[in-house]
Amino acid sequence: MRLSHRFCLLSLVLLGVVCIGGFFVWQRARHFERLFYLTRLDPIGLNMIRNEPSSTASIVIFGDSRAATWPAPAGFSIINRGIPGHTSTQSLLRYRMHVSPLQPALVIIQVGVNDLVALPLLANDAESIVQTTIANLRAMVDLARADGNQVILTTIFPLGPNLFEQLDPGTGRIQTAIEQVNTAIRAMSAPDVIIFDSAAILADASGYVAEAYRADLLHINPKGYQVLNEALSMLLTDTQ
Template structure:
């Protein structure tokens, strides 16, 4: 962790003190090898978004969709582990400086699709479904720092707990989140951290071990934010039901909020965001 005295000096110097690194150039474009989302996954994804927007249960997934999704995710990790290609063109075309970058995984990615009214023009989304904090660090410069936002909203860690890119200890997850927060602050970007949403159940099955991990990481987030003077949005208590899962009327699968769930999140977040 960066010494407090060093951090204070850099923050006092402001974002202008941190010049962007010089470009190196490349022999080729690695993004051309990144596989597109297969049609079967895209179609089912659109169906689930529609269900979440209407606060309905998920439709039944085609049997071959899960197999296709796993293969696609493996290919994405092999060709673009951090996901830097995902928003490259959108970042290039971005006009004015964002006010807030929402940075995270599927919960962040789907938010403006399920609840578009919450997002004014200068609040931009840089969520990628399935990502862990290890992947997010790899694209933090491209999708946050280089956009020079006033604030970044970071909501991450549940995919690490689920082992999406391999085993990860809670200390490793916390370290990755702290690193992102420190990088943002070094560049004059205000940090807003969100606690992980309830995850004690998944499609009707209890996951007490994940619920315990979520509780431990959320406890760390609260203590870290208080110690560092970082804004914290405590989503978990607003969404949790008995058994450490998400309230049934707020989610179709126990993990991902529906429109009602995002409305609860928005009420919780509104006072902390500009």
């Protein structure tokens, strides 16, 4: 009887794990389906940025969802031009429309992870995707410099995997590509291009985002942004 009870308990636990895993897979599938249709309807997100009242802010933050959810540090007024789901190619295509007309003195760029999360599905194109990401970042920096803007180029945040992503070998491939792109980003440092090493601030000894700062695979929580803004505030103060 005891053996039967243990078997039933084990079966229930396994069923629960399968159901939870299935729910997360379904949730992610719906998320990517939504992004797929949004991209088809508005490829570079021209309708996702609303015209704002005139602002005296001289700083723009630009990029993907990690930029879109990045709150302005206390004491600074920042115009946000981040769009969730955007790749570096989409960001590059819309730069002239979403940033240049604002004539900022400083542009903060955080983008690239959405390119690299495609690697597990497009393994044969991995090196091309990495090099395109680097080239797009460099092109955005060049556009900002051509506009006479100073640039803060952030490294790409590392991943923050949960249990199911840790079991996926593709997670490690993405993480390796992030490190490769970040090495190229650090090499873009120049007198008018400041590298903000967000990856070094957020990562723990494993190289992934520290547990205290994780929201999900790609995103960080408010505490993560708080620790980033503590360092960013000092940097912005020094650039004024």
